[in-house]
Amino acid sequence: xxxxxxxxxxxxxxxAETVTLSCTYDTSESDYYLFWYKQPPSRQMxxxxxxxxxxxxxxxxxxxxxxxxxxAKSFSLKISDSQLGDAAMYFCAYRSARGFKTIFGAGTxxxxxx
Amino acid sequence: EAGVAQSPRYKIIEKRQSVxxxxxxxxGHATLYWYQQILxxxxxxxxxxxxxxxxxxxQLPKDRFSAERLKGVDSTLKIQPAKLEDSAVYLCAxxxxxxxxxxxxxPGTRLLVL
Numbered sequence: 001x002x003x004x005x006x007x008x009x010x011x012x013x014x015x016a017e018t019v020t021l022s023c024t025y026d027t028s029e030s031d032y033y034l035f036w037y038k039q040p041p042s043r044q045m046x047x048x049x050x051x052x053x054x055x056x057x058x059x060x061x062x063x064x065x066x067x068x069x070x071x072a073k074s075f076s077l078k079i080s081d082s083q084l085g086d087a088a089m090y091f092c093a094y095r096s097a098r099g100f101k102t103i104f105g106a107g108t109x110x111x112x113x114x
Numbered sequence: 115e116a117g118v119a120q121s122p123r124y125k126i127i128e129k130r131q132s133v134x135x136x137x138x139x140x141x142g143h144a145t146l147y148w149y150q151q152i153l154x155x156x157x158x159x160x161x162x163x164x165x166x167x168x169x170x171x172x173q174l175p176k177d178r179f180s181a182e183r184l185k186g187v188d189s190t191l192k193i194q195p196a197k198l199e200d201s202a203v204y205l206c207a208x209x210x211x212x213x214x215x216x217x218x219x220x221p222g223t224r225l226l227v228l
Contacts, residue, residue: 004156033215044117045157045205045219091156095215100169102147102215104156 002027004094006105013082014113020067021077021108023092030054031097034068034075039089039107048090051075053097079110087112116140118220120206126226132194135223139188139208145169146183147217148191149205157205163189196227 003026013019025034036048051059051068058066063083067076079086092105119138127133139146144165149157160179161171165186174181178197183189193200203224207217 035216037217037219044221045207045217047216047218050214050216093156100162101159102217104158106154106156 002029002094002096002103004092004103004105006092006108008108009106010109010111012111012113013079013086015082015084017082018078018080019082019110021079021090021092021110023075023077023105025073025075025092025094027073027094027096029096029098033095033097034066035093035095035102036064036066036075036077037091037093037104038086039091040085041088045091049077082112084112084114086110118206118208118218120204120220120223122223123221124224124226126228127196128228129198130195132192133196133225134190134192135204135206135225137189137191137206137220139206140210140218143208143210143218144186145209145211146189147205147207147209148181148189149207151203151205151222153202160191193225196225198227201225201227 005024032053034051039045049061063080065078089107091107095102146163148160151157160174161181162169163183166183181191203222205222206220
């Protein structure tokens with residue numbers, strides 16, 4: 001069965017600095033999708049970034065980028081120039097290209113210090 | 115466009131009582147998901163609908179939980195009877211294209227069972 005592991009329950013970063021959130025996953029499949037979702041306090045979860053496993057190029061969305069290491073089954077999220085609004089729970093998620101179920105990690109709570 | 119709507123936002127009940135949650139997905143989104151998010155954990159899929167058919171309900175405790183999606187639009191999730199361990203946030207999400215698997219989440223319903 002596929003699993004998603006986020007080994008950092010909490011992280012903190014100074015405003016304007018860079019932080020990297022870790023995610024590893026376990027799968028025997030070669031074609032799948034990976035996601036990072038953000039859940040701000042008392043607000044709904046939104047998609048941050050999406051990566052397709054067959055693409056070697058790392059996805060980027062403005063200040064957010066990923067380091068996708070397929071062989072290592074690692075999918076980390078880098079947030080550059082951190083802002084106070086980045087404070088949230090961040091969830092890594094996996095979905096097989098052949099299946100329907102999305103599996104979420106336990107999340108990393110990110111604190112941003114002014 | 116309007117987002118995913120959920121009601122109620124909060125609910126407090128006693129164990130053995132019944133409760134129902136409602137979700138209205140984004141217009142045109144064929145896929146609808148119900149997730150259970152226990153405090154400190156990532157969302158866990160309870161049930162996934164494609165239009166008004168069930169795609170995956172393997173983690174739905176069917177002895178007490180039920181869900182329906184009439185006419186392929188809005189959906190209700192019911193718990194009957196509730197247990198203490200059902201205390202959680204119940205998230206509804208929808209997707210336009212199940213192949214892309216990008217979730218649009220509602221604000222959630224926070225359930226406390228006393």
